[in-house]
Amino acid sequence: MLRNTLERAEKAKKKKAALGEDIDFENFEGEEAGEHEEIESLKDLSDKNKKSLLKVGVDASETGRAGSFLQIDQSKVCSNCKSEAIELMGLQQAIKKYDWVKDYMWNAVPVDTDKYTAKTALGEPGGYFIRSLPNTKEVFPIQACMFIGDEKVAQTAHNIIIAEENSELHIITGCSTGDDVQSAMHVGVSEFYLKKGAKITFTMVHNWAEQVEVRPRTGVILNDDTTYISNYILTSPVNTIQTYPTAYCQGENSKVVFQSILGGQKDSILDAGSRAILTGKNSSAEMITRAVSKDESQIYTRGHLAGKSPDVRGHLECMGLVLSDDSLIYSVPELEGSSTDLELSHEAAVGKIAEEEVLYLMSRGLTEDEAASMIVKGFLSMDIAGLPPELAAETKKMIDQSIQGM
Amino acid sequence: MVVRLLLEITDLAVEVSGKEILSDIDLYIDKGETHVLLGPNGSGKSTLFMSMLGFPKYKVIRGEILFKGEDITNMTTTERVQLGLGVSFQNPPAIRGVKLKDLLNIESSKNGTKPVSEELSPETVALADKLKFSDQFLERDVNLGFSGGEVKRSEILQLLAQKPDFIMFDEPDSGVDIENVELLAEEINVLLDKDKKPGLREKSGLLITHLGYILNFVGANTAHVLMDGKIACSGDPTEILEDIRKEGFKGCVQCCGIH
Numbered sequence: 001m002l003r004n005t006l007e008r009a010e011k012a013k014k015k016k017a018a019l020g021e022d023i024d025f026e027n028f029e030g031e032e033a034g035e036h037e038e039i040e041s042l043k044d045l046s047d048k049n050k051k052s053l054l055k056v057g058v059d060a061s062e063t064g065r066a067g068s069f070l071q072i073d074q075s076k077v078c079s080n081c082k083s084e085a086i087e088l089m090g091l092q093q094a095i096k097k098y099d100w101v102k103d104y105m106w107n108a109v110p111v112d113t114d115k116y117t118a119k120t121a122l123g124e125p126g127g128y129f130i131r132s133l134p135n136t137k138e139v140f141p142i143q144a145c146m147f148i149g150d151e152k153v154a155q156t157a158h159n160i161i162i163a164e165e166n167s168e169l170h171i172i173t174g175c176s177t178g179d180d181v182q183s184a185m186h187v188g189v190s191e192f193y194l195k196k197g198a199k200i201t202f203t204m205v206h207n208w209a210e211q212v213e214v215r216p217r218t219g220v221i222l223n224d225d226t227t228y229i230s231n232y233i234l235t236s237p238v239n240t241i242q243t244y245p246t247a248y249c250q251g252e253n254s255k256v257v258f259q260s261i262l263g264g265q266k267d268s269i270l271d272a273g274s275r276a277i278l279t280g281k282n283s284s285a286e287m288i289t290r291a292v293s294k295d296e297s298q299i300y301t302r303g304h305l306a307g308k309s310p311d312v313r314g315h316l317e318c319m320g321l322v323l324s325d326d327s328l329i330y331s332v333p334e335l336e337g338s339s340t341d342l343e344l345s346h347e348a349a350v351g352k353i354a355e356e357e358v359l360y361l362m363s364r365g366l367t368e369d370e371a372a373s374m375i376v377k378g379f380l381s382m383d384i385a386g387l388p389p390e391l392a393a394e395t396k397k398m399i400d401q402s403i404q405g406m
Numbered sequence: 407m408v409v410r411l412l413l414e415i416t417d418l419a420v421e422v423s424g425k426e427i428l429s430d431i432d433l434y435i436d437k438g439e440t441h442v443l444l445g446p447n448g449s450g451k452s453t454l455f456m457s458m459l460g461f462p463k464y465k466v467i468r469g470e471i472l473f474k475g476e477d478i479t480n481m482t483t484t485e486r487v488q489l490g491l492g493v494s495f496q497n498p499p500a501i502r503g504v505k506l507k508d509l510l511n512i513e514s515s516k517n518g519t520k521p522v523s524e525e526l527s528p529e530t531v532a533l534a535d536k537l538k539f540s541d542q543f544l545e546r547d548v549n550l551g552f553s554g555g556e557v558k559r560s561e562i563l564q565l566l567a568q569k570p571d572f573i574m575f576d577e578p579d580s581g582v583d584i585e586n587v588e589l590l591a592e593e594i595n596v597l598l599d600k601d602k603k604p605g606l607r608e609k610s611g612l613l614i615t616h617l618g619y620i621l622n623f624v625g626a627n628t629a630h631v632l633m634d635g636k637i638a639c640s641g642d643p644t645e646i647l648e649d650i651r652k653e654g655f656k657g658c659v660q661c662c663g664i665h
Binding site for chain 2: 354355356357359360361362363364365366367368370374375377378379380381382
């Protein structure tokens with residue numbers, strides 16, 4: 001089985017991804033990247049790094065967090081967990097601790113998806129293992145951070161997240177680069193497994209340097225009566241991002257929600273989609289994207305709803321504001337219905353700031369620029385549903401902070 | 407003699423998309439006065455407001471608008487508002503993600519009564535309460551899903567935070583139930599210094615109303631009837647309204663001609 005996996009990875013080593021610019025690993029340093037020392041707690045980080053982490057919602061004081069995980073380049077620098085409901089460790093550690101961990105690997109994300117998954121399987125990736133124990137509900141989130149500290153590093157991570165039966169798990173992840181880093185690469189494979197009755201919320205903020213290439217690969221497998229909520233926020237410049245998380249709603253009454261806030265700046269190319277394969281009876285999916293393009297940025301927002309069983313429902317919504325002539329928003333919604341009695345819908349609108357709204361605010365004394373900025377921030381600050389109250393407030397703060405620069 | 411003149415519109419003509427909508431408009435409003443603008447649908451009442459606000463679609467092709475002695479004809483909307491113009495819209499747009507609370511905060515900071523902050527001033531909180539808005543309501547996106555009455559009350563609340571010197575009210579009573587019309591009128595009277603003696607009033611207003619119901623609660627000095635983009639007649643509000651009720655707009659204007 002493992003040999004088979006490696007063979008498949010080997011064959012996919014040069015397989016270009018279906019979407020996004022092809023990135024050459026040769027331009028980056030992989031596992032030979034410099035090692036970083038392990039620390040007890042994020043409190044031991046330098047003030048500079050603490051600040052970078054805070055920008056992506058990772059609080060070095062660790063207050064209000066169930067646990068913290070930090071990977072710098074390829075090194076696991078910190079992993080601590082206060083909660084008795086959750087197991088948190090590096091993936092390599094988990095593989096050593098539990099025989100069964102490898103049975104989960106590469107089920108939600110096929111290993112031969114493309115060269116990025118293949119590279120992750122064939123190398124020695126970092127990454128975390130998070131598991132919420134059966135019948136537990138930890139209201140505080142685990143915070144995880146993927147940090148690139150050195151120039152030209154190609155960071156790889158393989159994350160396995162398991163929510164056991166009837167458990168509830170909240171995760172905040174922030175990805176960021178050190179102040180001196182300009183060019184780097186990040187490949188993160190994340191596999192989520194939700195057992196019967198489980199719920200996971202996963203809120204991710206990206207804040208990369210301007211020449212970073214980002215290729216996350218995410219798969220989510222949902223069993224009966226499960227809920228998975230993903231919130232993705234990216235508003236800072238980056239070179240290219242291509243991501244297309246896929247949720248497999250296999251269980252009866254399983255439900256997935258993808259919410260994305262995308263702000264394109266400078267010459268960033270953001271290609272972000274979400275896909276839901278609805279095979280479970282009465283399963284449902286909701287996808288909401290708000291995108292704003294500035295400068296010379298290009299934003300591709302994709303959504304794919306595949307209804308393959310009766311009584312499934314899905315809705316896809318994408319709203320975009322194009323703020324400059326040199327930028328672009330390309331919205332690609334796809335609906336695929338292959339069963340009776342299902343309901344799939346989409347609504348997409350790409351346009352400019354409504355002049356009527358600008359004039360309304362100007363009639364209250366705001367300048368034209370102040371009015372436009374207020375409208376754009378309002379447009380991006382969508383209400384995130386499904387989080388516990390403390391986390392909702394925290395997430396709201398993260399969003400407000402992220403959209404300040406737009 | 408003390409200058410009381412606040413707004414002077416002389417020989418104003420305005421076109422929209424190349425079509426002349428308003429012409430020969432002369433309108434003088436003193437400090438402390440409230441004027442009423444009447445007229446059938448499409449006669450140009452709202453167009454006059456938009457022109458006074460300097461909305462780009464409304465091009466002044468002749469004439470001028472002086473406010474506080476300054477020529478504002480070519481100023482931006484923001485500049486006019488910062489000089490003291492205010493407006494309550496009939497159908498304001500909803501703005502997603504912009505909370506009524508945030509807007510009130512900016513409005514009350516713009517006139518220097520309070521610094522910009524996250525929290526509303528106690529004064530604004532009290533005003534909101536008086537206009538029957540709960541704390542939760544203030545957290546809502548401005549005008550999004552507001553009922554007709556809520557829109558009007560929110561417009562008046564924003565003006566109370568803003569404290570303009572000259573206010574245009576575009577049908578502040580349409581779609582509002584009787585009980586709330588009285589509540590709105592009370593605050594409109596505050597905005598227009600009606601609680602002060604006539605000689606001490608500093609604020610002025612121009613009010614568009616269809617039914618004139620609000621005039622039972624807000625006293626007006628003069629009424630103007632707009633017909634086909636021109637002021638066809640001006641005079642005592644009670645008499646003019648009476649005429650319109652009996653004779654219709656056309657009949658009323660004919661009477662005016664005789665005067």
